[in-house]
Amino acid sequence: MRPLAGPAALLVIVVGGVLLKYCSHPEPKPDRNFMEAEMTAADKDQTGTCYSVDVVLTANFALARGAVKSWTKLDDNRWTYKVEDVQSGPAGPVHAFLAVTLLRDGNRVRPVAYETSDKEAPSVEVGVKALLQVPDHFHSTKVDRCKQAEETH
Amino acid sequence: MQPRHTGKSLIPRLIATVLVAAIAAAILTACGTRRLDDAKVTAFIDKADNAARKRFAPEICALRGKTFTSHQTFHAEGNRGEPAELTIDRKLFCSEAGKFSRLEQYVLERKSIEIKLADDLKSADVHAVYTEKLPFYETPPTTASDYRDVQVLETVDHSRVGIEDGDIVFLSTDADITQTLVPKSDMPLPYD
Numbered sequence: 001m002r003p004l005a006g007p008a009a010l011l012v013i014v015v016g017g018v019l020l021k022y023c024s025h026p027e028p029k030p031d032r033n034f035m036e037a038e039m040t041a042a043d044k045d046q047t048g049t050c051y052s053v054d055v056v057l058t059a060n061f062a063l064a065r066g067a068v069k070s071w072t073k074l075d076d077n078r079w080t081y082k083v084e085d086v087q088s089g090p091a092g093p094v095h096a097f098l099a100v101t102l103l104r105d106g107n108r109v110r111p112v113a114y115e116t117s118d119k120e121a122p123s124v125e126v127g128v129k130a131l132l133q134v135p136d137h138f139h140s141t142k143v144d145r146c147k148q149a150e151e152t153h
Numbered sequence: 154m155q156p157r158h159t160g161k162s163l164i165p166r167l168i169a170t171v172l173v174a175a176i177a178a179a180i181l182t183a184c185g186t187r188r189l190d191d192a193k194v195t196a197f198i199d200k201a202d203n204a205a206r207k208r209f210a211p212e213i214c215a216l217r218g219k220t221f222t223s224h225q226t227f228h229a230e231g232n233r234g235e236p237a238e239l240t241i242d243r244k245l246f247c248s249e250a251g252k253f254s255r256l257e258q259y260v261l262e263r264k265s266i267e268i269k270l271a272d273d274l275k276s277a278d279v280h281a282v283y284t285e286k287l288p289f290y291e292t293p294p295t296t297a298s299d300y301r302d303v304q305v306l307e308t309v310d311h312s313r314v315g316i317e318d319g320d321i322v323f324l325s326t327d328a329d330i331t332q333t334l335v336p337k338s339d340m341p342l343p344y345d
Contacts, residue, residue, distance in 0.1 A: 004167060011171075068248045086249050092227030092237030092332070095245075 029071050030079045034104055038143045042111040042128040050146035051135045053102060053109050057081060059135040077104035078112075100127070185319015188274040194314060197321040198266060198279060206261050208254045214247035218315065218322040221246065225328040230304075257297040258342035260286040276315040276324065283308040286342060289334055302334040303342055 029035075035054040040046040049056070061069060067085040074080060084097035094117070101113035114127035122130070134140075142150070186193060197216075204212040221243040228236045241249070264282040271277060284307055288300035308331075313324045 008167065066248055066252050068245050070244070084245055086239065086241065086245065089237060090229070091232045091234060092229045092330075093225070093239050094237055095239050095241060 027070065028073050030073075030102075034079070034102075034109060036143075037104065037107055037109045038145065039102070039128075040105075040108050040110045041132065042114070042124040046105070046108070046110055048108065048145070049132055050142040051132065051140060052143055055135055055140045055142075056131055059138055059140050060131055074101065078102070080113075098127075100124075100131070186316050186321055187319070189270055189277050189314070189316065189321065190274070191268050191270070193321060194268045194270070194277045194279060195266070197314060198263075198281065201323070202261060202263055206259070208256055208259060210247065210250040210254045213250040213253070214243075216322055217243050217246060218317045218324045219243065221323055221325060223326045223328070225326075225330055228329075228331045230332050230334045256287055257344055258288055260284075260342065276313060279310075279312045279314060281310045281312070283310060286340065288337070288342065297344075300337060303337050303340045305333045305335055305340075307331045307333070 030053075036052050039049050039051055039053050039056050041049050051059075061067065061083050064083060064085070067083050069081070069083050072080045072082065078101065080099055080101045082097060082099040084095065086093050087096045088094075097115075097117045099113075099115045100111055102109045103112045104110075111124055111128045114124040115121055116127070121127070201213075201216050204216060222240065223246050224238070224240045226236045226238055262284045264284060267280040269278045269280075284305065286303055286305050288294075288297070289302045289304040290300050294300065309329045310326060311328075312326045314321055315324045316322075
């Protein structure tokens with residue numbers, strides 16, 4: 001049997017790998033280019049913010065302990081990022097959430113919708129402005145375009 | 154002297170071994186629950202209650218089906234307005250179970266249980282009444298003892314259970330919860 005031990009182990013690994021690939025359902029997530037693209041402000045001029053999608057979301061939500069974060073694919077270029085949690089309200093536990101929908105527009109990503117569980121949710125422009133304050137506060141890493149511009153000044 | 158096996162004679166044996174293993178796996182899968190009865194559902198609810206008492210999130214979560222939803226109506230003590238309504242999916246429920254595991258003091262008592270099996274015996278409605286006692290933290294606590302009141306929750310629970318991949322799971326839960334606050338000096342909770 002000893003000569004077959006190697007091939008048998010290989011067979012188990014290959015079969016296991018194939019089963020894992022087809023039986024597991026990894027959480028959907030936008031591709032790397034989408035995550036590393038510069039996010040624009042949700043203003044009329046779609047001003048560049050100097051921060052990538054990944055940086056904005058990490059700065060805001062990486063430390064949100066206990067919150068569930070998920071991506072939903074609307075189409076190839078449009079994704080919704082949702083952060084949700086159960087929080088204690090005066091009348092009992094409430095479902096709190098924030099969802100921002102992002103659209104790939106060339107080499108940038110534009111916020112197109114912003115929803116929260118608050119009764120009076122802010123507009124997408126106001127909501128995204130609040131999200132951008134966090135990477136500003138932490139002096140988070142900027143995209144190459146802005147790094148180069150800062151170096152030349 | 155034992156004759157050495159040649160590779161040629163062992164390959165069919167290997168194929169036979171793989172086939173036997175596959176058939177055994179198929180039989181084991183088929184051995185899972187296919188029909189419910191009162192005893193199976195009662196045992197499942199006992200298991201779920203014990204998982205809750207242990208506050209062990211992976212076990213609590215594993216007993217919920219893939220499309221599980223939880224809805225609760227919460228009547229907080231002193232709230233004169235509408236009760237809080239909360240609907241969450243399995244993912245958020247499991248995240249909450251993780252927070253639950255941080256509680257060091259918790260008591261769960263089941264007061265009653267009624268089981269109604271579906272005609273096809275593939276699902277059942279379970280109506281149960283519970284009393285839960287746990288600390289009421291007004292603000293995030295520094296230690297487990299940072300609370301003034303114990304909250305006593307009287308829960309009327311309607312759950313639907315079914316079979317998923319051979320296992321009994323909760324498909325949905327609808328709970329009506331009434332909260333009463335009692336000073337902790339009047340109701341010490343055990344540390345377990």
